[in-house]
Amino acid sequence: MRGRRIAFDYGEVRTGVALCDPDAILASPLCVLQSKDKDFLTQIQNLIAEHQPIHIFIGLPMNMSGSEGESVVKVRIFAAALAELVDLPISMVDERLSTVSAQKQLKEAGVSIRASKELIDAMAAVAILEQGLLRENLD
Numbered sequence: 001m002r003g004r005r006i007a008f009d010y011g012e013v014r015t016g017v018a019l020c021d022p023d024a025i026l027a028s029p030l031c032v033l034q035s036k037d038k039d040f041l042t043q044i045q046n047l048i049a050e051h052q053p054i055h056i057f058i059g060l061p062m063n064m065s066g067s068e069g070e071s072v073v074k075v076r077i078f079a080a081a082l083a084e085l086v087d088l089p090i091s092m093v094d095e096r097l098s099t100v101s102a103q104k105q106l107k108e109a110g111v112s113i114r115a116s117k118e119l120i121d122a123m124a125a126v127a128i129l130e131q132g133l134l135r136e137n138l139d
Helices: 040-051 070-085 098-108 114-138
Strands: 005-009 014-020 027-034 055-060 090-094
Touching (some): 090 114
């Protein structure tokens, strides 16, 4: 189905956001939001109103063993809050190694880890979005 998709890599401090083109071919970093901002959810609503995605993907930080830890509970709370605000399908995407993958890509591009903290969150959201798109294409 044609339309943009948006992905969130939720964290207690920062949340990376990625967006794809209307044909769901290219996922790109959009921004990084400060999760503790009082208007955090309003910022997300504004992004959704501006870009009009047809689907939301949220990274689910599973443990390497496949079990769910404390971070998963926080992400599920975020997803539930988001579901209250928007009338869009929301899918959880296993994000194991998404941050590691983002760090590797940035390192290969010559960006230092110190200089790339926020960029890593946005790139992790890109990895989540790519996984979501891949899953959509397989269904």
